[in-house]
Amino acid sequence: xxxxxxxxxxxxxxxxxxxxxxxxxxxxxxxxxxxxxxxxxxxxxxxxxxxxxxxxxxxxxxxxxxxxxxxxxxxxxxxxxxxxxxxxxxxxxxxxxxxxxxxxxxxxxxxxxxxxxxxxxxxxxxxxxxxxxxxxxxxxxxxxxxxxxxxxxxxxxxxxxxxxxx
Numbered sequence: 001x002x003x004x005x006x007x008x009x010x011x012x013x014x015x016x017x018x019x020x021x022x023x024x025x026x027x028x029x030x031x032x033x034x035x036x037x038x039x040x041x042x043x044x045x046x047x048x049x050x051x052x053x054x055x056x057x058x059x060x061x062x063x064x065x066x067x068x069x070x071x072x073x074x075x076x077x078x079x080x081x082x083x084x085x086x087x088x089x090x091x092x093x094x095x096x097x098x099x100x101x102x103x104x105x106x107x108x109x110x111x112x113x114x115x116x117x118x119x120x121x122x123x124x125x126x127x128x129x130x131x132x133x134x135x136x137x138x139x140x141x142x143x144x145x146x147x148x149x150x151x152x153x154x155x156x157x158x159x160x161x162x163x164x165x166x
Contacts, residue, residue, distance in 0.1 A: 001105075001127065001128070001129040001140070002126075002127070002128045002129070002140045002141070002143075002144050003125070003126070003127050004125075004126055004128075004144060004148070005123060005124065005125050005126070006123075006124045006126070006147075006148055006151040006152070007121060007122065007123050007124075008121070008122045008151065008152070008155035009115065009119055009120070009121055009122075009155075010112070010119070010120050010121075010122050010155060010158050010159060010162070011118060011119055011159050011162045011163060012118060012119075012120060012158075012162045013114065013118055013119075013120065014089070014112055014113075014114055014120055016162070017112050017120050017122070018084070018089070018112070020158070020161075020162075021091070021110075022045065022052060022054065022084070024042050024045070026161070027040070027042065027056070028040065028042075029161075030154060030157055030158070031058060034153060034154065034156075034157035035060070035061070035150055035153055035154065035157070036061045037058055037059055037060055037061060038059045038061065039057070039058065039059035039077065040056065040057070040058045040059070041056065041057050041058075042054065042055075042056050043055040043056060043057055043079070049086075050085070050086055050087065051083055051084060051085060051086060052083070052084040052086070053081075053082065053083050053084075054080075054081075054082050054083075054084075055079065055080065055081050055082075056079070056080050056082075057077060057078070057079050057080075058077060058078055058080065059075065059076065059077040059078075060076070060077075060078075060146070060150070062076055062146075063146055063149075064142045064143075064146065065138060065142055067135060067138065068135065068138055068139050068142050071099070071100070071132070071135060071139070072097075072099055072100075073098070073099050075098070076097065076098055076099060077097075077098045078095045078096060078097045078098060078106075079095070079096045080093050080094070080095050080096075081093065081094055081096070082094075089111060089112070090109055090110070090111045091109060091110040091111070092107070092108070092109045093107060093108060093109075094106070094107040095107065100130075100132065103130060103131045103132050104128075104129065104130050104131070104132075104139070105127065105128070105129040105130075106126070106127065106128050106129075106143070107126075107127050108124060108125050108126035108127055109124070109125050110122065110123070110124045111123050122155065124151055126144075126147060128140050128143045128144055128147065130143070
């Protein structure tokens with residue numbers, strides 16, 4: 001099982017970060033244009049006094065070693081179920097993959113902390129686990145690399161978006 005943390009500086013304040021994080025149009029642009037997903041869709045999003053929940057489906061652009069790509073299939077996708085605790089200001093999620101859902105686990109959390117005027121540090125803590133004999137470690141390391149790349153790309157996209165809005 002791989003646990004790792006990715007941290008990025010994003011050029012906006014905490015309130016703007018979360019408002020943008022839940023903006024459907026922004027997410028469509030981020031995933032479809034910024035990250036090059038062949039498919040991405042918000043399935044539902046609901047808000048109460050204490051929580052925001054969201055369910056999305058995505059088909060990431062895959063860049064995996066041959067054996068992993070074959071195992072996952074050419075149309076690999078996932079459903080993400082997430083919840084934002086408004087008091088704690090923490091987003092937690094769990095992904096359900098389209099293949100091997102009973103053997104794979106991907107979940108995590110995101111929080112942001114103010115680090116100066118108009119800047120936050122986004123901290124994402126992720127867990128990736130693949131219980132597949134002989135390939136589990138390769139799947140985990142490949143997924144971690146792809147996830148790290150995706151988070152890096154999203155930070156670049158977000159900073160360009162916020163810079164353009166200034």
